[in-house]
Amino acid sequence: MTYIDPDRRDLVAAFNENPHGPHSPELQRLVNALRFELDTTGKYVVVNTKPHEEWTLAQLPGMRDTAMIMHHDHVFTSLEDAERAIFKLRWEAATGETLE
Amino acid sequence: MRKLFGYSDQISVRPGDTIRFMVSSLDDTPYRADIVRMICGDTNPKGPGFKETVIEASANGDYPGRMQPMHDGSYVTIPGNPLLDGISSFTLQAMIWPTTPRKGHQALLGKWCEKTKSGFSLCIDENGSTALCLGDGSGAVETLSAESPMIAREWYFVAASFDAETGKMHVYQEPLADSPGIGKATFAQSTSRIAASGPNGVPFIMAAQHKEPGSRAMDARYNGKIDSPRLANRVLSRAEMAMLVDGPMPEVLESDILGWWDFSRDIPTTRVQDLSANRLHGETVNLPTRAMRGFNWNGSEQSWCHAPDQYGAIHFHDDDLYDAGWQTDFELVVPDHMKSGVYCARLIGADDEERIPFFVRPPAGTQTSDVALLISTATFMAYANARTDINMPFAEVKEGGITVLSAEDVFLQENAGYGFSVYDKHSDGTGVCYSSRLRPIFNMRPKTGLWSFNADTHVTDWLESMGQSFDVVTDEDLHQEGVAAMAPYRVVITGAHPEYWSTPMWDAMVAYQHRGGRLMYLGGNGFYWRIAYHDQLPGVIEMRRAEGGMRYQSAEPGEYYQSFNGELGGLWRRLGAPPNTLVGSGTVATGFDSASYYRRTEESHDPRAKFIFDGVGDDELIGDFGSLLGGAAGVELDGANRKLGTPPHALIVARSEGHSQLYFLCPEETPYHHPVMSGAENPRVRADLLFYETANGGGVFTTGSISWCASLGHNGYDNNVARITSNVLKRFLAPEPL
Numbered sequence: 001m002t003y004i005d006p007d008r009r010d011l012v013a014a015f016n017e018n019p020h021g022p023h024s025p026e027l028q029r030l031v032n033a034l035r036f037e038l039d040t041t042g043k044y045v046v047v048n049t050k051p052h053e054e055w056t057l058a059q060l061p062g063m064r065d066t067a068m069i070m071h072h073d074h075v076f077t078s079l080e081d082a083e084r085a086i087f088k089l090r091w092e093a094a095t096g097e098t099l100e
Numbered sequence: 101m102r103k104l105f106g107y108s109d110q111i112s113v114r115p116g117d118t119i120r121f122m123v124s125s126l127d128d129t130p131y132r133a134d135i136v137r138m139i140c141g142d143t144n145p146k147g148p149g150f151k152e153t154v155i156e157a158s159a160n161g162d163y164p165g166r167m168q169p170m171h172d173g174s175y176v177t178i179p180g181n182p183l184l185d186g187i188s189s190f191t192l193q194a195m196i197w198p199t200t201p202r203k204g205h206q207a208l209l210g211k212w213c214e215k216t217k218s219g220f221s222l223c224i225d226e227n228g229s230t231a232l233c234l235g236d237g238s239g240a241v242e243t244l245s246a247e248s249p250m251i252a253r254e255w256y257f258v259a260a261s262f263d264a265e266t267g268k269m270h271v272y273q274e275p276l277a278d279s280p281g282i283g284k285a286t287f288a289q290s291t292s293r294i295a296a297s298g299p300n301g302v303p304f305i306m307a308a309q310h311k312e313p314g315s316r317a318m319d320a321r322y323n324g325k326i327d328s329p330r331l332a333n334r335v336l337s338r339a340e341m342a343m344l345v346d347g348p349m350p351e352v353l354e355s356d357i358l359g360w361w362d363f364s365r366d367i368p369t370t371r372v373q374d375l376s377a378n379r380l381h382g383e384t385v386n387l388p389t390r391a392m393r394g395f396n397w398n399g400s401e402q403s404w405c406h407a408p409d410q411y412g413a414i415h416f417h418d419d420d421l422y423d424a425g426w427q428t429d430f431e432l433v434v435p436d437h438m439k440s441g442v443y444c445a446r447l448i449g450a451d452d453e454e455r456i457p458f459f460v461r462p463p464a465g466t467q468t469s470d471v472a473l474l475i476s477t478a479t480f481m482a483y484a485n486a487r488t489d490i491n492m493p494f495a496e497v498k499e500g501g502i503t504v505l506s507a508e509d510v511f512l513q514e515n516a517g518y519g520f521s522v523y524d525k526h527s528d529g530t531g532v533c534y535s536s537r538l539r540p541i542f543n544m545r546p547k548t549g550l551w552s553f554n555a556d557t558h559v560t561d562w563l564e565s566m567g568q569s570f571d572v573v574t575d576e577d578l579h580q581e582g583v584a585a586m587a588p589y590r591v592v593i594t595g596a597h598p599e600y601w602s603t604p605m606w607d608a609m610v611a612y613q614h615r616g617g618r619l620m621y622l623g624g625n626g627f628y629w630r631i632a633y634h635d636q637l638p639g640v641i642e643m644r645r646a647e648g649g650m651r652y653q654s655a656e657p658g659e660y661y662q663s664f665n666g667e668l669g670g671l672w673r674r675l676g677a678p679p680n681t682l683v684g685s686g687t688v689a690t691g692f693d694s695a696s697y698y699r700r701t702e703e704s705h706d707p708r709a710k711f712i713f714d715g716v717g718d719d720e721l722i723g724d725f726g727s728l729l730g731g732a733a734g735v736e737l738d739g740a741n742r743k744l745g746t747p748p749h750a751l752i753v754a755r756s757e758g759h760s761q762l763y764f765l766c767p768e769e770t771p772y773h774h775p776v777m778s779g780a781e782n783p784r785v786r787a788d789l790l791f792y793e794t795a796n797g798g799g800v801f802t803t804g805s806i807s808w809c810a811s812l813g814h815n816g817y818d819n820n821v822a823r824i825t826s827n828v829l830k831r832f833l834a835p836e837p838l
Contacts, residue, residue: 020501021693022760035496043496045503047510051547052145055504060490064527065516068505079504086502 002033006095012087019083034090042069044086046076055082102511104131104165104452105540107424108445111477111639112574114461115436121445121456122426124540125165131449133430134160138442138457140561140813141546141554147727148561148813150547155443159432165449168427170517170539173321174388174420175308176361176372178380183333183358184211185299190358191332192222192232193259193341195276195395197325197413199528201228201250207309207320208258209329213302214319215312217241220296222260223309223320224250229286230273232260234296242292246273252324252528254282255395257345261335267292272338276395304331304359304380307388307416316425321418323528327394328412331359346396349375364412367391367404368664369636387422387534387640389415391663393656402658405666417526421519422640423538434460440468440571442475442560444546455546457553459572469569470833472589473559477537478575478600478631480552481641484541485512486521488652500693500762506549508542518542522643523652531653533663536640550728550810556595558809559622563593565817566826579604579633583611591832596623596809597736600631600641603667609682616796618832622825624787624806625687625736627679630672632664644669648768650690673744673768681745683802684792685738689785691763695734695807697724698754698789709753709791711831712801716820722754722789723821726811732821737763737787738804747792754789756805791828797837801828 041062046055057074076082106123139151210221218237225231228249234242255276274285301313308318343350365373372382391404394412404411444455544553577585632642646660679686723732733756740746759779779785787804811821
């Protein structure tokens with residue numbers, strides 16, 4: 001398991017600089033750790049609410065035949081911004097520390 | 101929210117043929133239908149632009165909308181018979197392998213109507229135990245449970261009997277495995293105050309029960325296997341039940357046996373045979389999986405053809421689906437003026453729009469071009485309604501980016517009843533083996549992601565941009581007609597991802613090449629998996645995810661042989677026919693975060709390859725652009741390998757490089773996992789651009805990359821990917837032998 005070091009704000013900065021990668025091996029390990037969850041319940045995704053223009057934050061319900069959990073107050077106009085927002089949510093959940 | 105969608109009864113038609121469209125408008129809203137010729141379905145701003153043309157057709161017009169329901173879940177139905185209506189005392193028994201015993205009430209065998217609470221049913225109760233339910237139709241119900249929850253994926257003998265004279269009810273539940281953790285044999289008995297009703301208007305059903313007489317709606321849908329179901333017309337002793345489990349039918353009990361169903365008979369069909377004197381034959385509905393290991397499978401044989409008596413199980417799923425069975429809303433008699441190509445029935449209404457694709461071939465016996473575009477309909481069906489991005493925990497790390505869902509993905513997440521792809525797992529976690537096109541397929545559409553159908557509209561747009569005429573041939577045509585479907589054409593062009601091939605399709609391609617045909621394989625991960633079409637049932641394929649290959653699910657041991665035709669399923673490479681023998685290269689790696697470019701090799705300067713690079717500089721990077729991940733070498737990559745059958749004279753004229761650390765060798769490329777697997781480190785992670793001559797003046801051109809076609813349209817088709825592809829087409833169209 002990858003230990004997520006809350007002091008490694010340099011990796012956070014590197015991700016925000018280039019959310020789509022390619023990432024350094026060290027940052028890729030961190031990103032993989034934040035992205036990989038065996039149980040998909042509550043996993044963050046985005047829904048393309050306006051094709052090629054708008055993406056809305058959502059969470060997987062973890063069960064079939066069940067409504068997506070939509071966060072209509074978190075709408076993005078670029079996938080880069082969506083990547084940064086989900087990274088932030090996951091980082092904060094993993095470390096307990098708030099990112100600016 | 102998707103509200104308007106449909107499907108057609110056929111996918112490949114000719115002028116004069118009739119194609120029917122079935123539509124569901126969830127809010128019953130009217131809609132407008134128009135037939136359109138689809139040129140490019142890609143709405144990506146970085147792509148060539150969406151293009152379609154309305155075709156004058158009798159089907160164009162306004163239609164009233166209506167909601168049409170889905171009825172998923174597989175079962176066996178035994179048509180009504182006085183013997184079944186006249187049952188009073190009885191014994192029901194079977195061997196079962198439940199996969200979700202705790203999901204709630206599930207019917208196994210019975211003649212039960214839920215609406216009137218009438219009949220009898222051997223079932224699994226809410227607690228996961230075997231139970232017997234009786235109902236007299238007045239609302240009174242008697243239930244007797246074994247009171248011992250079963251464990252998933254274990255075999256059990258289950259039985260129940262009822263004596264109409266005494267009211268005695270008996271239930272048996274006995275695990276086959278003698279293991280302390282699995283539980284003990286359980287027996288329960290009680291006396292019923294009521295009798296099961298006689299005729300109740302519903303047939304005898306296995307693995308589900310009717311909600312009401314005459315309705316297609318079922319409930320109590322079972323997940324798991326049933327083997328050796330039996331029905332007797334009196335209460336049998338436990339010793340007598342044992343005589344019915346296996347082996348030949350005992351003569352002493354023949355007159356007592358109403359039904360002795362043997363699922364190992366007629367495996368490729370929907371037929372279920374009753375070997376008793378009553379011949380109460382039945383039919384499967386919604387294609388439960390056949391050729392499944394039975395309770396008596398001992399591993400001595402892997403093929404159901406060699407030991408059918410060990411494959412007497414059918415695996416039922418509550419989400420199996422074959423034919424949605426909707427009513428026709430409109431039809432089109434294909435007019436003579438519709439030239440061969442890709443078409444859609446475009447529906448607009450209900451704040452939604454839908455395009456149902458179909459393909460028009462030229463009139464029989466004619467061709468309108470020397471070029472045939474082979475439409476990968478088998479692959480489109482394999483991916484039909486895939487939910488892998490939602491259900492697979494590794495989807496995001498595989499993609500190397502957050503999961504982006506479309507309106508179609510959201511609809512399918514919230515509406516499980518539209519059937520799955522052969523990439524998905526059923527609700528019980530077992531792999532999907534069958535995929536049908538007789539249902540709405542939300543990802544086989546224009547304006548969706550660049551995969552499958554929509555990605556291949558880059559090829560139609562490229563051909564149209566050059567004014568190049570072409571006819572279309574679908575995988576189904578190739579399967580049904582063999583090489584005759586392609587033989588008239590000097591050049592056959594594939595789409596970006598011709599991944600799934602039946603044996604007749606494969607043989608046809610071999611024959612086409614032997615006859616001097618010229619093949620342009622413009623994709624990657626092609627010729628990869630074997631499938632089977634069904635001989636009698638239209639529009640359905642079977643896929644067994646046997647060992648090897650990139651899989652989101654895998655078949656169980658002993659279940660690698662296709663039920664439709666008895667062939668071993670899996671990778672063509674593993675079957676001894678690697679794609680390298682057909683197109684010079686085979687899949688080596690996948691990656692979904694980025695794409696790269698090719699660099700010319702020394703072999704590109706061979707005089708034999710000169711025509712390929714006309715107008716392309718020696719040092720040009722080839723395809724360092726494109727609307728799919730930004731490069732022509734990406735997503736799934738194929739490479740040459742002499743040991744796998746790449747022809748020795750094949751020229752590797754360009755090779756991709758610079759793939760990312762999120763590209764990985766595919767499993768069959770590496771017999772052992774080690775740290776040097778990714779594109780950043782392993783030199784075998786690359787795509788090879790290949791050319792070679794074949795018999796009788798033919799030739800093969802292979803790009804080895806799924807993203808190649810998405811680079812064709814860059815800069816208004818003025819780029820080296822389009823130039824190379826056009827150079828090859830021009831030379832391949834010339835009559836001189838290659």
